[in-house]
Amino acid sequence: MRKTGFIALVGQANAGKSTLLNSFVQQKVSIVSPKPQTTREQILGVWTDEDSQMIFVDTPGFLKSKNALGDYMLKSIDNAVQDVDCILVVIDGHDGIDEREIGQIAKYRKQNVPIVVAVTKIDISQPDKLMPELGKLNGVEGISEVYCVSAKRNKGVEELKQALKKYLTGTQLYFEEDDITDKSQRFAVSEIIREKVLLACNNEIPHGIGVEINKMQQNGSAWDIDATVIVEKASHKPIVLGKHGTMIKSIGVHARQSIEKLLDSRVFLTLWVKVKEDWRNNPSMLNELGYTNRTK
Numbered sequence: 548m549r550k551t552g553f554i555a556l557v558g559q560a561n562a563g564k565s566t567l568l569n570s571f572v573q574q575k576v577s578i579v580s581p582k583p584q585t586t587r588e589q590i591l592g593v594w595t596d597e598d599s600q601m602i603f604v605d606t607p608g609f610l611k612s613k614n615a616l617g618d619y620m621l622k623s624i625d626n627a628v629q630d631v632d633c634i635l636v637v638i639d640g641h642d643g644i645d646e647r648e649i650g651q652i653a654k655y656r657k658q659n660v661p662i663v664v665a666v667t668k669i670d671i672s673q674p675d676k677l678m679p680e681l682g683k684l685n686g687v688e689g690i691s692e693v694y695c696v697s698a699k700r701n702k703g704v705e706e707l708k709q710a711l712k713k714y715l716t717g718t719q720l721y722f723e724e725d726d727i728t729d730k731s732q733r734f735a736v737s738e739i740i741r742e743k744v745l746l747a748c749n750n751e752i753p754h755g756i757g758v759e760i761n762k763m764q765q766n767g768s769a770w771d772i773d774a775t776v777i778v779e780k781a782s783h784k785p786i787v788l789g790k791h792g793t794m795i796k797s798i799g800v801h802a803r804q805s806i807e808k809l810l811d812s813r814v815f816l817t818l819w820v821k822v823k824e825d826w827r828n829n830p831s832m833l834n835e836l837g838y839t840n841r842t843k
């Protein structure tokens with residue numbers, strides 16, 4: 548009988564949680580960028596093999612909430628750690644371990660489930676700097692195991708995944724054997740577009756981006772997709788458009804290429820840019836974009 552269960556990935560923004568989740572399930576289910584707060588909600592990555600079904604729960608990085616979207620993101624971290632079999636605290640080994648991370652481990656002890664620490668990005672960490680950082684985890688109460696990995700280079704990830712299997716407590720399958728996520732293709736398309744905007748834009752713009760899919764239709768052997776990139780200030784619109792529309796055009800090209808891979812089909816993508824002032828505090832906009840509070 549297979550062992551099954553949920554493992555929540557939590558940690559600071561930018562620690563490498565989504566990259567690790569993608570590496571666990573060997574597919575890109577969660578977008579990745581160097582900008583903090585890339586992930587905005589819980590995203591499940593499902594791995595099924597002959598002896599297990601592991602459901603990894605990606606979460607937003609910890610943040611100080613500044614608006615209704617931030618409240619939603621914090622709540623989704625809290626929801627994600629409820630009723631899981633194990634909490635995997637992801638720490639950026641290159642950045643070093645700080646007190647906030649140790650403090651969070653203490654907080655998760657209250658959940659009464661095993662806590663495993665994944666120190667990631669070891670491909671860019673200097674061993675002589677990493678060792679004293681790891682020393683900080685010695686004696687922290689409640690940690691069952693510590694693993695060092697590089698999710699980007701796929702180093703140590705398989706060993707960690709095998710080690711996590713012992714914490715699974717269920718026996719029922721939660722997903723079909725070939726499922727890799729709980730999210731729809733429509734969600735994946737909107738996230739790919741958001742990822743390309745995050746990669747192209749700097750400063751405060753990434754945090755205020757929303758993506759709405761207006762149309763997603765199969766047309767013969769191709770897909771017709773029409774989407775709106777929402778910005779929260781009028782001054783952001785010309786930046787996302789770029790001079791003579793060059794920026795949005797380049798975002799569109801990169802997004803189309805990734806969506807074609809996802810859908811394994813030709814894609815015609817039309818992108819619009821619209822201003823919705825302060826949408827991150829607007830309940831109906833949050834609802835429209837799918838940022839609605841629900842419990843797992």
Ligand SMILES: Nc1nc2c(ncn2[C@@H]2O[C@H](COP(=O)(O)OP(=O)(O)OP(=O)(O)O)[C@@H](O)[C@H]2O)c(=O)[nH]1
Nearest residue numbers: 560561562563564565566580584585586608698699
């Ligand atoms: N060199 C290296 N970079 C990594 C590794 N894992 C993640 N990164 C990079 O770190 C940045 C953040 O990665 P994400 O996976 O988006 O981090 P996250 O913890 O999900 O971030 P939020 O969703 O914003 O909380 C990206 O630029 C990744 O490419 C790794 O193992 N090695």
Ligand SMILES: [Mg+2]
Nearest residue numbers: 564565585586
């Ligand atoms: Mg993420």
